[in-house]
Amino acid sequence: MKLIDEWKQLLSGELDRPAWRDEEDGREALMPGAEESHSANSGPVDTFQDAPDSADASDSSDSSDTSGSSNASGSSDAPGSPEPYGSSDSSENGPSASSLLRAVERCVDDYASRSEYLKALSILKLASASGLPDDCLKPVLKELLRVQSSRNRDGQDPLPREFLGTPRLHIAWSVLTRDRLAIVPDEPILGSDCWIVARGTDVGPTATPWALVWWGRTEVAGKVRPAGRRTVSRRKLELTAAVALLGRANPRQGPTRFTAQITDLTPRGAGIEVKDRFDRLHGIQLKDKKIRIALCVPGRGEPISTLGLICWTEEKGDERDIRMGIKFVDPMPEFMEGVAELLSGRRDVQYLWNLIESNIGQAENTGKLGNA
Amino acid sequence: MIQLPNHTWAIAGGKGGVGKSLLTVSLAYWLGRLKNDVTLLDGDLGGANLHTMLGLRIPHCTIDDFILRRVPSLDHLLLETALPNVKLIAGGSDVPALANPNFGQKTRLVRAMNAIDTDFLMVDLGAGSSLNTLDLFLAAPNKLVVLTPQPTSIQNAYGFIKAAFFRLVSRGLRGTSLQDLLDPANLRDEGAPQSAEEVLQEVAITEPGALPDIEERVANLKIHIIVNMVRAPKEERVGPVVSEVCRRFLGMETTLLGCVPYDPQMEKWAAVMDRESFVNRTAEGGALRASYDIAYRIAERTKNKDSTATKWIA
Incomplete structure (x- = not known):
C-alpha cells in the first residue's frame, strides 16, 4: 500500500506534487490545481512514475520526513502555486487525520465545483482505503451527493448517483467502500469487482474493473455497474391503468381496451401486467403497437393519459398474464407532472389510496379513456 | 423503555375526533360490568379531557401531580367514576411544560403505571404522532388503533402505525452506524429512506447484524384495529384495507378487533356528558352494544396472555 502512503503525503502537502502530464498525453491531474502547480514550478518532473522512486529508496517514514519538509515548503512558497492541502497539521509521523480530512474535503469540493464527480468519489475511495474513519468521510459523500443532485446532470464524469446506483447515503457509502481497491502493478487484479489505482496506462490482465483511478485521471470501465445502469428513477407501483390498443385488430371491432396493473414506472415508460383470462389479446402482435394509457394519480380528479x-x-406463468414494457410517446407536460408526482410519492400511501378508492368507492379507481 | 404489564391497552388513532376517548369509556364500562377492576388513564398529555367525558368537570388531582412529585404513586390519583368498577387517573393540562415530559419523567411515569394494581389499564392517548404518544403506545403490550371510514382518518391511522414502526426500528438501530438514519433532521434529505422497505433495505446492506433484532421487534408489534362510526357495511372494509397495507409495506400483522356503528345517541350524550347519564343515554344505541363484543374480545385476549410476563427491552 505504498501508493496510499504516497497519496496521503501528497494530499497533505508533504510531497511535492508530481508533474502531471496534460490531457494530450492521456492524463490529467487528479489533484486539483496540479496544472497550475506544474506551470508555476520551474523544474518539471517527468511523470508520476518518477515520484515513487524516491519513496522506494527509503522507508515511508523517512521519505515523509525528508521529501515532505523540503518539497512542501518549496511548492507552497512558489508564486502562483496553490496552497498545499493541510500542510500545517503535518506531524513528524506523517499527516494527521484532521489535516488529511480537510485536504479530502477541499479536494472533493474542488472537483464537485468542476462537476468532476467521479474524481471526487475516487478521492473518497482512496481516503477510505487510507484509513480515514468512515464517520468523517460520510458527511463529505453526503455533501457530494447533495451538490450533484442540485446541479445539472451534464457533468464531465459519470454521475456518482448513477455510478453508485443510489442517492441514499448509507447505501452509497456501502457501495463505494465494499469493492476492493487494487494498486497495480503492485497488486494483481484478481476480479472485476474492484477499483484500481494504476500508475501506468497498462492496467494489467483482462479483468475489467468498475473504475480506474489513474493517478492522473479517473474513468469508469466499460463494464457498467448494474445498479448504475438505469439513468432515471424507477419505482415499483401498484396502480391500475386503462389501456387501449390503437388501430384495430379486427376492422369490425372497436379498439381493444383492457385494464392493466402498472408494476413499475419511470418518466420514460412503464411496466404493465395484463391478466388476459379470456384470450382477448391472444394472437395480436403486441410489440411495436401503439396504445393510449390512462392512469389516476391519487388526489387528482382527472386521470392522466398519453x-x-x-x-x-x-408471457408470465400459466394464468395468461402478459407483461409489457411501454415507452411513453410525446407525453404532455400534465402527464409528466402526474408521473413525477407518482414517482416522488410513497408507494404505501398510494397503495392505501387505491385500496380505499376501490373498496369504499369514494373515487374512481382507474382512469377512463376517451375515444382512443 | 419499560414494557407495561399485559393487562395494559393503549388506545390511539392518529387523528382527533375519531371517538377514541368515547370508545375507551365504552370499553371500560363493559370491562367493569364483566367484574374487572378497570383503571382509565388519560395519556393525552397536554390535552386531557377524559375526566370531562366521565362527568368530572375539574378533577382535584391529575397526572401532573405525579410528574411534579406531589404524590408518590399513581394510586393516589385514582378517582371514582359513575361507571361500575372503573377508576380514572385524570390527565393534566395545567402545566404546559408537562405536555412534553423528558425521558426521566416518562420512565418514571411508565414504572408507576407498571405498579398500578388493576385488572385492566386502559390508556387513552392523544391525537397525533408525537414521540410521547408513540412511546406510551409502544410501551403497552396491547395496542389499539381507532379509525373512522373517513379518508383522512384512515390516512392518519396508517401514518400513526407507520410512525410507531419507525420509532421501533430507530430504537433497534441505537448504537449502530445507522442510528441517525431516522433522525428527523436527516429525513429531509433527498437520499433519506422514504419507506419502511427502504429503511430495512438500508439496514440489510449496511448493518445486517441489526436486522434480526429489528425484525423480531416488528414481528412482536401486534396492533389491533377498531373501525368506529361505521355508517354502511362497505365501510367495514376499512379495517382490512389498513391491515393489508401494514402487512405489505411494514411487514407487520394487525388484527381487526371489531367495528362500531355510527350512533347518534353517542353524539347526543357527548353534547351533555353528564356524570350519571352515559349508560342511560347510550344504552339503546348500537355503539354501546357493539363495544360489548369488543370488550369481551379484549378480556379474552388479555386472559390468554401470561399476565406475569413483564419484560424489559432495551
Missing part, C-alpha cells in the same frame, strides 16, 4: 409504444412483451 400515447405509448409497446417495446416488449412477455
Whole structure:
C-alpha cells in the first residue's frame, strides 16, 4: 500500500506534487490545481512514475520526513502555486487525520465545483482505503451527493448517483467502500469487482474493473455497474391503468381496451401486467403497437393519459398474464407532472389510496379513456 | 423503555375526533360490568379531557401531580367514576411544560403505571404522532388503533402505525452506524429512506447484524384495529384495507378487533356528558352494544396472555 502512503503525503502537502502530464498525453491531474502547480514550478518532473522512486529508496517514514519538509515548503512558497492541502497539521509521523480530512474535503469540493464527480468519489475511495474513519468521510459523500443532485446532470464524469446506483447515503457509502481497491502493478487484479489505482496506462490482465483511478485521471470501465445502469428513477407501483390498443385488430371491432396493473414506472415508460383470462389479446402482435394509457394519480380528479409504444412483451406463468414494457410517446407536460408526482410519492400511501378508492368507492379507481 | 404489564391497552388513532376517548369509556364500562377492576388513564398529555367525558368537570388531582412529585404513586390519583368498577387517573393540562415530559419523567411515569394494581389499564392517548404518544403506545403490550371510514382518518391511522414502526426500528438501530438514519433532521434529505422497505433495505446492506433484532421487534408489534362510526357495511372494509397495507409495506400483522356503528345517541350524550347519564343515554344505541363484543374480545385476549410476563427491552 505504498501508493496510499504516497497519496496521503501528497494530499497533505508533504510531497511535492508530481508533474502531471496534460490531457494530450492521456492524463490529467487528479489533484486539483496540479496544472497550475506544474506551470508555476520551474523544474518539471517527468511523470508520476518518477515520484515513487524516491519513496522506494527509503522507508515511508523517512521519505515523509525528508521529501515532505523540503518539497512542501518549496511548492507552497512558489508564486502562483496553490496552497498545499493541510500542510500545517503535518506531524513528524506523517499527516494527521484532521489535516488529511480537510485536504479530502477541499479536494472533493474542488472537483464537485468542476462537476468532476467521479474524481471526487475516487478521492473518497482512496481516503477510505487510507484509513480515514468512515464517520468523517460520510458527511463529505453526503455533501457530494447533495451538490450533484442540485446541479445539472451534464457533468464531465459519470454521475456518482448513477455510478453508485443510489442517492441514499448509507447505501452509497456501502457501495463505494465494499469493492476492493487494487494498486497495480503492485497488486494483481484478481476480479472485476474492484477499483484500481494504476500508475501506468497498462492496467494489467483482462479483468475489467468498475473504475480506474489513474493517478492522473479517473474513468469508469466499460463494464457498467448494474445498479448504475438505469439513468432515471424507477419505482415499483401498484396502480391500475386503462389501456387501449390503437388501430384495430379486427376492422369490425372497436379498439381493444383492457385494464392493466402498472408494476413499475419511470418518466420514460412503464411496466404493465395484463391478466388476459379470456384470450382477448391472444394472437395480436403486441410489440411495436401503439396504445393510449390512462392512469389516476391519487388526489387528482382527472386521470392522466398519453400515447405509448409497446417495446416488449412477455408471457408470465400459466394464468395468461402478459407483461409489457411501454415507452411513453410525446407525453404532455400534465402527464409528466402526474408521473413525477407518482414517482416522488410513497408507494404505501398510494397503495392505501387505491385500496380505499376501490373498496369504499369514494373515487374512481382507474382512469377512463376517451375515444382512443 | 419499560414494557407495561399485559393487562395494559393503549388506545390511539392518529387523528382527533375519531371517538377514541368515547370508545375507551365504552370499553371500560363493559370491562367493569364483566367484574374487572378497570383503571382509565388519560395519556393525552397536554390535552386531557377524559375526566370531562366521565362527568368530572375539574378533577382535584391529575397526572401532573405525579410528574411534579406531589404524590408518590399513581394510586393516589385514582378517582371514582359513575361507571361500575372503573377508576380514572385524570390527565393534566395545567402545566404546559408537562405536555412534553423528558425521558426521566416518562420512565418514571411508565414504572408507576407498571405498579398500578388493576385488572385492566386502559390508556387513552392523544391525537397525533408525537414521540410521547408513540412511546406510551409502544410501551403497552396491547395496542389499539381507532379509525373512522373517513379518508383522512384512515390516512392518519396508517401514518400513526407507520410512525410507531419507525420509532421501533430507530430504537433497534441505537448504537449502530445507522442510528441517525431516522433522525428527523436527516429525513429531509433527498437520499433519506422514504419507506419502511427502504429503511430495512438500508439496514440489510449496511448493518445486517441489526436486522434480526429489528425484525423480531416488528414481528412482536401486534396492533389491533377498531373501525368506529361505521355508517354502511362497505365501510367495514376499512379495517382490512389498513391491515393489508401494514402487512405489505411494514411487514407487520394487525388484527381487526371489531367495528362500531355510527350512533347518534353517542353524539347526543357527548353534547351533555353528564356524570350519571352515559349508560342511560347510550344504552339503546348500537355503539354501546357493539363495544360489548369488543370488550369481551379484549378480556379474552388479555386472559390468554401470561399476565406475569413483564419484560424489559432495551
